[in-house]
Amino acid sequence: MCGVIGRCFFGTVLRSARATQVVIFCAIHSAGSTKLGKTHASKMDGIEAGKKAAAVTAVNNHVKTNQVVGIGSGTTIISAVQRLAERVKEEGLKVICIPTSYQARQLILENKLTLGELEINPELDVAIDGADEIDADLTCIKGGGGCQTQEKIVAANAKEFIVIADSRKDVPVLGTNWKNGIPIEVIAMAWRPVQVQIEKRFGGKACLRMAQRKMGPVVTDNGNFILDWKFDKPDDWWKINTELKLIPGIVETGLFVKMARVAYFGTPEGKVEMRKASWL
Numbered sequence: 001m002c003g004v005i006g007r008c009f010f011g012t013v014l015r016s017a018r019a020t021q022v023v024i025f026c027a028i029h030s031a032g033s034t035k036l037g038k039t040h041a042s043k044m045d046g047i048e049a050g051k052k053a054a055a056v057t058a059v060n061n062h063v064k065t066n067q068v069v070g071i072g073s074g075t076t077i078i079s080a081v082q083r084l085a086e087r088v089k090e091e092g093l094k095v096i097c098i099p100t101s102y103q104a105r106q107l108i109l110e111n112k113l114t115l116g117e118l119e120i121n122p123e124l125d126v127a128i129d130g131a132d133e134i135d136a137d138l139t140c141i142k143g144g145g146g147c148q149t150q151e152k153i154v155a156a157n158a159k160e161f162i163v164i165a166d167s168r169k170d171v172p173v174l175g176t177n178w179k180n181g182i183p184i185e186v187i188a189m190a191w192r193p194v195q196v197q198i199e200k201r202f203g204g205k206a207c208l209r210m211a212q213r214k215m216g217p218v219v220t221d222n223g224n225f226i227l228d229w230k231f232d233k234p235d236d237w238w239k240i241n242t243e244l245k246l247i248p249g250i251v252e253t254g255l256f257v258k259m260a261r262v263a264y265f266g267t268p269e270g271k272v273e274m275r276k277a278s279w280l
């Protein structure tokens with residue numbers, strides 16, 4: 001695990017046709033990072049260090065006092081919430097946090113941050129969240145933790161949606177490393193017809209996500225099921241997402257197209273690369 005995070009400063013600026021990359025060097029002191037890459041444990045330490053570096057940098061760069069902040073779900077967001085809590089203590093930062101899941105709600109409460117809700121704060125300044133994979137256009141697959149519907153609602157109502165991830169998730173095309181498919185939340189009674197429709201129209205396999213320590217399917221925070229659609233080949237995600245959304249029974253997809261404005265990718269060495277979306 002990564003320990004104290006030091007100062008970050010901007011390094012090399014690399015411009016590509018699709019996105020602007022800025023490499024940020026973070027001074028990270030990590031007790032477990034000395035034997036990186038040699039054992040499974042040290043590899044995991046490296047991944048955790050990358051997640052933490054990305055999360056801390058995003059919170060430092062994008063959150064200001066008196067803002068309404070969307071809090072994503074997953075493991076990477078934990079470090080972002082902890083950094084927010086640190087900033088509240090150290091600087092007197094004032095933020096209202098809008099959760100994207102029960103997990104996010106618990107994180108906000110455990111870290112003694114101010115819990116808000118969309119009914120009271122329908123417009124957010126910034127939303128920060130992890131992702132399962134992020135392509136060169138910053139299109140994301142989300143929903144590995146089954147929270148994509150609330151995550152998308154919160155992100156869509158934020159002025160800025162910022163993605164944080166370790167560098168394994170930075171890929172040229174979706175499906176490079178993430179083999180679990182695109183999570184699609186469906187109304188329970190519709191899961192079979194939706195499965196048939198997806199496979200007929202788009203190919204691949206749409207599998208009902210099963211629970212791990214409970215018999216039967218995973219039930220989302222919204223009381224629905226999830227189909228994990230293992231697609232055959234990468235495609236025009238904007239078009240696919242729009243077509244999927246027109247299938248009756250589909251509540252939301254884990255395809256986040258043209259939503260993320262900035263992504264932060266952390267490496268095991270604590271370097272952070274910032275990339276801006278090309279469509280900005």
Ligand SMILES: O=C(CO)[C@H](O)[C@H](O)COP(=O)(O)O
Nearest residue numbers: 074075076130143144145147
């Ligand atoms: O979309 C999500 C949950 O629905 C998560 O943000 C995504 O699965 C990434 O999780 P992690 O930070 O644990 O890798």
